[in-house]
Amino acid sequence: MESTIKYRFAYDENDCVVKIDEITENDRENHKYHCVSCGNEMIAKLGVKNVHHFAHKTDCSCNGETYLHKLAKKLIKKKFDESEKFKIYLKQRVICKKEGECKFFSDAKCCDIDYNGFDLKKYYNKCQEEGPIKDKKGNKYIADLLLLHTEKNDRDPLLIEFVVSHKCSEEKLKSELRIIEISIEK
8 A cells, every 4th residue: 555655745835845754634734735746736635544645636637757756856955955974875796806716706606795885975065956067078968966066176076867767868878977877666
């Protein structure tokens, strides 16, 4: 049942993202909510039979892909802006150190997966939603989130792209820009 709930977040009247789990009956009566994607009014469903969720007040053709995409941008940008550190972990394949020495070495069996952590706040101090960027050839792109360092112009920016239904274009991936793609399913 939990995985079928589409709208767990909405904006309140102050355009702050709120999570359904934090909404009380009192909040529901005293606040207005609207959709992260389409902007239409939403109501907080806090019944006892179904899982709590937001629902559009009237029928609309809101796109779930757009909802997840916009929500991811808002929440990650907020986290970057409000946090002292912003750590990411990159998956790396680690091969046994005895690769050249061991007669039992097998590339398929003698490796492991490790996660290397980076604090992006050490390299970037600004996160811009829908940030415009040019590659070295002058081609223009729009990053879902663009990380920059406002005082170090020689630092290459970092693009964060959210994948809901389609990945970055091949052209963007081949642009030599630094890109992190994050897959969002629900």
